[in-house]
Amino acid sequence: MELPHVVLVTVVAESVLEHRLVRDLRDVGAHGWTITDARGRGSRGVRADEFEGDNVRLETLVTQEMADRFLAVLARDYFPLYAVVAWTTPAAVVRPDKYA
């Protein structure tokens, strides 16, 4: 069965950024997302919040256009200042209008 495609955007960031990321994600029009706790290491190697857990992993299914806008926000407001990585993968879904 040929399923329509959307974009899965995954962001791993320091946990203090969770609220801000969700707010920015909402602003580009995403309708939903999933957040899990994560830990690991990156090139920056700095953490300021031992007490809330190391990182969060944010995943969201969005259209290509929303993904582009969100990544632009990340590149402008987050990458220069915080420990954040993000990537996209194509995802096949059954209900594409849910994510538009």
Place this chain on the structure above:
Amino acid sequence: METWSLAWTNLTSPPVLAFVLGLMATLIGSDLRLPEPVYQLLTVYLLLGIGIKGGVALRAAPPGEVLGPVLATLVLGVVIPVLAFWVLRVGTRLGPVDRAAVSAHYGSTSLVTFTAATVFFTSSGVSYEGFVTTLLAVLEVPAIVIGLLLAGRHTARSASWGESLREVLTGRSVVLLVGGLLIGFVTGAGGYERVQPFFGDMFTGVLTLFLLEMGVIAARRLRDLPQAGFGLVVFALVFPIFAGVLGISAGLVSGLSIGGAATLGVLAASASYIAAPAAVRLALPEANPGYYLTASLGITFPFNLILGIPLYLAIAERLGG
């Protein structure tokens, strides 16, 4: 000499020894760690317990006795971070944003150091005003605001400290502390009787467990020590003593007892590493946690816990006696 025996008693108490154990275990590479949810629970317990007990004492205290110390604490909350900012400028090569971040931490206060101090004072028979928890709550926030203001002109993020302030005021620390104070105030000594076995008798034991984990965390921060630089290390050891003396003096002048003044000294000398780091990370991302957290958590906290608390008591006795 009384002071030395008190210092020894502090050093050989279960909470402090557990801290040392956590520290040593991590330095030799052990994977000792409390599970995260357990650690979170202990934090809630300590914050709520401290708050409730403080609230009960606050209700019983005459307002005239409380007002002076509260005002003195507010003044400390403004003066200490400004002083720290200036001292760092003179004694280290840190830039203004890093200095502002460190100042925010040192002007604010450490709940855990406060808790350890009150437990130590009680077990040593030193009496202090129970409402000092109110002073803890008062000192938490202003310094963070001051620190962010001090950074103001030098930081790329503008007007983000509304967000930081919200983060601090709605964060667990402040909500549980202030909420606990309210609960204690409303329920009073009679209501507290019903939870006394939980929040009273078990308190030192829980603190012991908590400090074990704190030792682990502090040791991990010590790994950033080379990055901190000599000036900052000296600051982290000497400034607390200076701030402590300021706190003790302010306490004595505003009418606190020797124990109460010593407690205010502990509050003034301690540096935050729960409320402040998150706020600072959001508002001042250019500041390096390798400076402010290493200083506050890796150096000042162990120093205050092991040496500072008995020292501030001795100074308070000397000045107030």
